[in-house]
Amino acid sequence: MQSLLTDADLERIRALIYKETGIYFEPKKNYFLSSRLAQRMQVRCCSSFQQYYNELLYSHKETELSCFIEEITINETYFFRDFPQLRGFAEEVLPKYLERKRRARDATMNIWSAACATGEEPYTLSIILQEMIEDYANWDTEILATDIDRHVLRHARIGLYSERSVKETPIVYRQKYFQRTADGWQLLANAMQPVTFEQLNLVDRVSMRRKRGFDFIFCRNVLIYFDDDSRKKVLSCLYDALNPGGYVFLGHSESVGRITASFLLERVGDFLCYKKPATSATR
Incomplete structure (x- = not known):
């Protein structure tokens, strides 16, 4: 053939x-x-x-x-992938952002995991939020997880994972957020509850324009598959979807520098993240 x-x-x-x-x-x-x-x-x-x-x-x-x-489409992922970046988010970026939200008396936290594949990333973020926010029960947290692939979304909603998927998950988190079963590692309700899954094509401008009000967007290891024109369109939509002062996290080898100057570049440890100015200028 x-x-x-x-x-x-x-x-x-x-x-x-x-x-x-x-x-x-x-x-x-x-x-x-x-x-x-x-x-x-x-x-x-x-x-x-x-x-x-x-x-x-x-x-x-x-x-x-x-x-x-x-x-x-390629769906290579596992829990706590690129751990140094996640640690920087959890220990450096998130605490300062939470303090700003508390000063504003805003107890909402909205995160978007774009191209979430089988769900390991959004569920990892759910675990991180619960571990890092001391008064987590007082916060209204939502994690939107999107992907173009319906099959992987069906897998993600079930929340059952192989040993390979949890290979980088600390033992203490496995004990707290998973249950070992004959079929693998089943996520418990406490990790799954904040996460909502939705099919979404990142170059569908109509659907992307509806996304607003996010504090953090994780779009990691996705833009490497796009050309510059597609990257520019996606990044423009991600920028609009962020709250002022919000952050977008990309993959280790990805950069927005030559695509758009809208974001502020911040170095956290040995990785870069991109921040929407607290007072957004017209692009």
Whole structure:
């Protein structure tokens, strides 16, 4: 099946993926795309690329196009991934932010985990908040977790994880927030309660404009899959979604410096984070 795919076919697929998701697959990813296309063509009993491409274009977007996008998105994650950054958030950024909120008599905390995959990141943030906020019970905390992939969201809502997913989770947290079962590690209700999951495409401008009022946004290891134009659009939406003084956290190898000057750059330990000015200027 893969041998039937031409370079022109793959270019059409790359263009469609980019249009729908903002992700651009370079030609060096041709083998990966070819294998995923072949799998879906076989599942859909399509005898030619054109037949399958027509199905992608004209079937309802909740059917084959969504299934194909789910096949090509990468969902590598685990609890407490990039621990030094999370520690900096928990021990340096969060306490100062909480003090500012307390002075303003504001006991709300809203966090957005963008591209949350199978849920390890938002649940990690739930644990961190409960451990770091002494009067946690007095706070109204909400964590929105979004991803384009419906399959991983179904997994995330169940909250059952393998040994690999919890490999970096401190033992004390495993004992406090998980239950060991025959099938793996089941999150307890105390960790799951603040988290709400929602399907969202980060380049869907209409849906993104509805996101407002966040204190922190974690969008880690996502922008590396976008080109500069898509990154700029996503970062603009993240900026608008933040409260003044709020922060966005990116992956270790990601930077907004040459994409936008809207954020203030802050160094916390050995990593960088990006802050929306407390008094936002018009961009």
